[in-house]
């Protein structure tokens with residue numbers, strides 16, 4: 172469908188400007204990539220210290236990220252400076268001045284990135300310990 176220069180796409184539940192797609196995914200080592208929209212994820216160095224996660228900060232800890240999207244916390248508070256070494260991220264309790272993050276509105280969604288969610292609890296614990304070393 173095309174309306175006012177903005178097209179819809181089957182894979183996405185909202186209109187996107189497909190005229191930008193030829194630029195997505197291009198890089199010096201892959202200059203011809205034009206097929207599907209994508210971007211390069213950042214390296215995971217220091218990931219233990221950069222909560223909240225994903226591009227919109229919708230996932231408070233690495234432990235949440237290893238849970239299926241449906242089980243990730245829908246509401247949490249950002250503002251504490253206390254580190255949670257088990258879930259690997261910041262403590263998400265409400266503290267004075269903290270910001271209430273609600274993952275329900277479009278743009279705040281925490282869906283996607285289901286990689287690692289089907290690992291066993293022991294494997295997830297090991298993976299979290301590994302991620303702490305990066």
Ligand code: HEM
Pocket residue numbers: 210211212213215218221223224225226227233236284286287298
């Ligand atoms: C168990 C394996 C994986 C782990 C532990 C992992 C870990 C992570 C973490 C911690 C982030 C958050 C980065 C940040 O917030 O700055 C991330 C983002 C991302 N990862 Fe992975 N990842 C895994 C597998 C994959 C795979 C297989 C792919 C691609 C096929 C992938 C693609 C991405 C992308 C595109 C993002 C950025 C998402 C966004 O910003 O919303 N990951 N990953």
